[in-house]
Amino acid sequence: MTEHAPKISFVSLGCPKALVDSERIISHLRAEGYELSKSHAGADAVIVNTCGFLDSAKAESLEAIGNALNENGKVIVTGCMGAEPDAILAAYPNISAITGPQAYESVINAVHSVISPAHDPHFDLIPPQGVKLTPRHYAYLKISEGCNNRCTFCIIPKLRGDLISRPANEVLKEAEKLVKAGVREILVISQDTSAYGVDIKYAESQWNDRTVRAKFVDLARELGSLGAWTRLHYVYPYPHVDDVIPLMAEGLVLPYLDIPFQHASPKVLKAMKRPGNQEKTLERIKAWREICPDLAIRSTFIVGFPGETEEDFEYLLEWMREAKLERVGCFKYEPVSGAVSNELGLAQVPDEVKQQRWNRFMETQQSISAQRLKSRVGRRIKVIIDEPGPTVSKGRSQWDAPEIDGIVHVGSRRPLRAGDIVTVKIERADAYDLFGVVV
Ligand code: SF4
Numbered sequence: 001m002t003e004h005a006p007k008i009s010f011v012s013l014g015c016p017k018a019l020v021d022s023e024r025i026i027s028h029l030r031a032e033g034y035e036l037s038k039s040h041a042g043a044d045a046v047i048v049n050t051c052g053f054l055d056s057a058k059a060e061s062l063e064a065i066g067n068a069l070n071e072n073g074k075v076i077v078t079g080c081m082g083a084e085p086d087a088i089l090a091a092y093p094n095i096s097a098i099t100g101p102q103a104y105e106s107v108i109n110a111v112h113s114v115i116s117p118a119h120d121p122h123f124d125l126i127p128p129q130g131v132k133l134t135p136r137h138y139a140y141l142k143i144s145e146g147c148n149n150r151c152t153f154c155i156i157p158k159l160r161g162d163l164i165s166r167p168a169n170e171v172l173k174e175a176e177k178l179v180k181a182g183v184r185e186i187l188v189i190s191q192d193t194s195a196y197g198v199d200i201k202y203a204e205s206q207w208n209d210r211t212v213r214a215k216f217v218d219l220a221r222e223l224g225s226l227g228a229w230t231r232l233h234y235v236y237p238y239p240h241v242d243d244v245i246p247l248m249a250e251g252l253v254l255p256y257l258d259i260p261f262q263h264a265s266p267k268v269l270k271a272m273k274r275p276g277n278q279e280k281t282l283e284r285i286k287a288w289r290e291i292c293p294d295l296a297i298r299s300t301f302i303v304g305f306p307g308e309t310e311e312d313f314e315y316l317l318e319w320m321r322e323a324k325l326e327r328v329g330c331f332k333y334e335p336v337s338g339a340v341s342n343e344l345g346l347a348q349v350p351d352e353v354k355q356q357r358w359n360r361f362m363e364t365q366q367s368i369s370a371q372r373l374k375s376r377v378g379r380r381i382k383v384i385i386d387e388p389g390p391t392v393s394k395g396r397s398q399w400d401a402p403e404i405d406g407i408v409h410v411g412s413r414r415p416l417r418a419g420d421i422v423t424v425k426i427e428r429a430d431a432y433d434l435f436g437v438v439v
Helices: 016-031 055-071 085-091 104-114 156-160 168-180 216-224 239-250 266-272 281-291 310-323 351-374
Strands: 007-012 045-050 075-079 138-142 185-189 204-207 210-213 229-232 256-258 296-303 327-332 380-387 392-397 408-411 421-429 434-438
Touching: 007 016, 007 055, 016 045, 016 075, 016 104, 016 138, 016 185, 045 055, 045 104, 055 075, 055 085, 075 104, 138 168, 168 185, 168 204, 168 210, 168 216, 185 216, 210 216, 216 229, 216 239, 229 256, 239 281, 266 310, 281 310, 296 310, 296 351, 310 351, 327 351, 351 421, 380 408, 408 421
Parallel strands: 007 045, 045 075, 138 185, 185 229, 256 296, 296 327, 408 434
Antiparallel strands: 204 210, 380 392, 380 421, 392 408, 421 434
């Protein structure tokens, strides 16, 4: 046994799903008496939770591993890149341990072998809701792991396996603990949120005095009843998504849908093998907005997918002009090693063409976003405060998720705290953000 509490330095890279994995690992280690170190140098070991989705993310992960080795020397690698140990060992043969994504047990075992725990295991050191890496007033809630789809550009199913849904009562129990601990906004994440429960045949489980099915809409309704904002991420436009829109209109779930459409051209979508690929998506978006006029849709797109012609790209721009999505991100296609899209025999789009298309896409979307935001000016809306300031605080509207969407700059005479939900009169807008005052 070590005499001082052993200290771990933690680097969490990648998407919100990886962040949830990091939280679980840290919660477990804290329960065993490990402490978190602010610097690599002051720690007994470093854990790097890597992202291996794009080559650029792999490079960032390798750089983080290199820094940890230089500054500390004892490094445990986990996360998506852990599924490719050879690539890591080729660059850094002196790694203490490498474990794959969601291999919590192996990460914990690896930590034990590098530096053993030093405490009374009966002493409960962690708060009941676990350790959260996000600010206390919002938290990510992971409802499933893995994915049954096989989008040709994506290696996540290879890294994380097929869909495994958590039972509905387990998800709700975690959500309730979070809300009791002060969380005011729950961000539901997974690889494919609308597919929730398919693998467990929508199994029923007992939650308080009732039975809840492990189904997207049922779960959304229950989460929405807990009293915190509920935001749905990574939803695919399957037909049953229509059922969640009335819950948004009622105010039970935030009027926000994060749907990664990725493209609009039927030919490109087919080559991408996207789930829920429907020709009538534009009509459905229109119908959703009729039911819930306040709905904000956020999405991501890929330009320069192999075989994408100028005609396909023009089709996408035209679709964007019609769909008028509120928030949009755009990536240039990267031929991720191991992805099926590289083997389709389709012509690669030259880098300079990808760049031009990306510029044109962003220009088109910028004016759409600006128009959408302008339409909010003059309204009184609810804003959750993220960063309080002396006279102006930063917050988000129901249409903005943390990190990826815009900010509401809130002027206030009285001091505000993080997590406060206030009513704000919107006075002006720019291309990304809103500006207003507390009323
Ligand atoms: S839905 Fe497609 S892009 Fe998303 S994780 Fe599954 S395979 Fe990858």
